[in-house]
Amino acid sequence: MLLKLNLESETPIYLQLRNSIIEGIASGQLKEGEALPSVRMMASDLGVNMHTVNKAYQLLKQAGFILIHRQKGVVVNPDGMPGLDDEYKESLNSGLRPFISEAICRGMGESEFLKMCQTIFKDIKQ
Amino acid sequence: MLLKLNLESETPIYLQLRNSIIEGIASGQLKEGEALPSVRMMASDLGVNMHTVNKAYQLLKQAGFILIHRQKGVVVNPDGMPGLDDEYKESLNSGLRPFISEAICRGMGESEFLKMCQTIFKDIKQ
Amino acid sequence: MLLKLNLESETPIYLQLRNSIIEGIASGQLKEGEALPSVRMMASDLGVNMHTVNKAYQLLKQAGFILIHRQKGVVVNPDGMPGLDDEYKESLNSGLRPFISEAICRGMGESEFLKMCQTIFKDIKQ
Amino acid sequence: MLLKLNLESETPIYLQLRNSIIEGIASGQLKEGEALPSVRMMASDLGVNMHTVNKAYQLLKQAGFILIHRQKGVVVNPDGMPGLDDEYKESLNSGLRPFISEAICRGMGESEFLKMCQTIFKDIKQ
DNA sequence: GTGGTCTAGACCACC
DNA sequence: GTGGTCTAGACCACA
Secondary structure (H helix, E strand, C coil), rough: CCCCCCCCCCCCCHHHHHHHHHHHHHHHCCCCCEEECCHHHHHHHHHHHHHHHHHHHHCCCCCCCCEECCCCCCECCCCCCCCCCCHHHHHHHHHHHHHHHHHHHHCCCCCHHHHHHHHHHHHHCC | CCCCCCCCCCCCCCHHHHHHHHHHHHHHCCCCCECCHHHEEEHHHCCCCCHHHHHHHHHHHHHHHHEEEEEEEEEECCCCCCCCCHHHHHHHHHHHHHHHEEEHCCCHHHHHHHHHHHHHHHHHCC | CCCCCCCCCCHHHHHHHHHHHHHHHHHHHCCCEEECCCCHHHHHHHCHHHHHHHHHHHEEEEEEEEEEEECCCCECCCCCCCCCHHHHHHHHHHHCCCCCCHHHHHHCHHHHEEEEEHHHHHHHHC | CCCCCCCCCCHHHHHHHHHHHHHHHHHHCCCCCCEECCHHHHHHCCCHHHHHHHHHHHHHHHCCEEEEEECCEEECCCCCCCCCCCHHHHHHHHHHHHEEEHHHCCCCCCCHHHHHHHHHHHHHHH
16 A cells, blocks of 8 residues: 655644555555554655654554554554544534635535535545 | 634644634625724633734635735625635645545445535534 | 725835825826825825825925925925935845845746836836 | 845845845755755844744745745755746736836936846846 | 744834 | 734644
């Protein structure tokens, strides 16, 4: 799996990394139980600091997307992904709200917005 | 118009402010041409620093949502909002992508996601 | 003579006023010895504060472009315009420098820049 | 590269700084990809506040002259300078107009004005 | 170490 | 009164 980082983006690298891995899982490129490169390996591959990769992994582990075994390394959680609890729905809601507000201001209709979402869905699932 | 800030959020205050004002415009609570409180006024109302409010205003000005007259103060852009240019669409796309990836991972179906968006649309427009 | 003000510009109104009057003289629309509206008159015509017009007039008077008689009112200096002293040349030089620097950075050639100046010359002189 | 500031000038420090850096790029003293001092470093060098330097950097970043990496610091945009779009030409035109008007009033001929521009061009490019 | 954010308080230009 | 500029000093996120 190829990870794309934009070192000049406003988004911190560790978040880009987190997002890329989640997108990899969503798209099926990373399957449950599949191994991920070690922290050092990925850091070296991407040319970023080890701490940066570690931070992304810790975020993913804490949310339940991956498991980190001291010896066996890092794997996509074989017991399934974290679910749709209320806390997540609430955070998703808060996260989307500013995007939708701005879209309305700029004159984007609801249907156009939904269409864009559908396009992204298709694009991720391929 | 009542603005709600969460001083303990990870989102910087000036961005929360920016988002709240955009939502206010989207919802129609703030109409084109309507005046906004002066930087000092709003800062005092919200209990934050003048410069924090100013930063939010500058962002909104730069994007074309508001006009800042040196003396007359701040008004919602009476000539209409910024439009749907490609640059914006691109940024919207990039911004939504991580949310959709995570939603897919967590087992949220496309229809459920779209429904949530529709709910937010309704909620903002009231 | 019709003065055009942009109340939303970054440039202070009194400077826009000063510049417009100078351009009027340069273009020949205002001739030496010709009368200008009184401070109150012009302020009322333009819908701006009296002090603002006064500030523009004071600037023009100090530089020698106009004369202000307590009774007779304001006239374009009938004894001719201020000349090309070294101080002015120096200030012109300093003022143009940033424009030329940026033009170079953005890839505008010297000839293209000079052409733009010539166009402005023609446009003012008509 | 040596920057000269005039703390008593009417031009705000952050603008002087912006102009100096642009002139540095135009003259070739600052090359594309070259690093600039950190905000704190430059502030300390110049004896001004960090925020003043930051404001200049933010202006330059927004216009596309430099890139700001959160950790690596500031560099002259290695992908080249911003181009000659219509918006810039318009602003250049508006910026030059008052200078040309005044030059005409003061009896400076078109050729003399163009000559001065050429001199500045040479002076910057060296 | 870097830039990002926030505060507190000051003076000035403009109208 | 408004926003614009500048200072001084603080804490945090990031790498």
